[in-house]
Amino acid sequence: MCGEVQANLPAYVDRSLPRIRRRLVGLHLRRCSECGEEFARQRDVSTGLGRLSQPPAEPPEGLLEQLLEDAARPGVKGRVAVPARGAVSGARPALSVALLVAGAAAGTGLGYAGWRGARAARSRLRR
Numbered sequence: 001m002c003g004e005v006q007a008n009l010p011a012y013v014d015r016s017l018p019r020i021r022r023r024l025v026g027l028h029l030r031r032c033s034e035c036g037e038e039f040a041r042q043r044d045v046s047t048g049l050g051r052l053s054q055p056p057a058e059p060p061e062g063l064l065e066q067l068l069e070d071a072a073r074p075g076v077k078g079r080v081a082v083p084a085r086g087a088v089s090g091a092r093p094a095l096s097v098a099l100l101v102a103g104a105a106a107g108t109g110l111g112y113a114g115w116r117g118a119r120a121a122r123s124r125l126r127r
């Protein structure tokens with residue numbers, strides 16, 4: 001159950017989960033502290049991403065050049081990836097990437113759902 005619930009958490013967080021599944025996940029989250037904590041963490045990441053995506057993320061001047069310069073230096077390549085991994089509040093690297101991707105997908109998914117909902121409402125009015 002926990003595995004299934006946690007697999008559904010990204011969709012639960014961005015509200016793209018079907019209502020019945022949403023209710024099941026919500027019930028489980030109230031009973032299971034482990035999944036509840038995982039939910040809180042994903043929600044925080046998701047809202048963090050939302051805040052980040054408000055203003056276009058401008059990398060500091062010269063940062064890219066600096067990174068390229070560092071990466072070109074022999075022996076530094078392995079270390080360059082480390083700060084990026086730790087950037088998402090100590091989460092497991094693979095999971096962080098998955099969450100970032102899920103968050104990005106959620107943004108578009110929500111927009112689409114809103115558009116579809118508005119369209120459905122309009123067509124109901126016409127009848």
Ligand SMILES: [Zn+2]
Nearest residue numbers: 002032034035
């Ligand atoms: Zn659980």
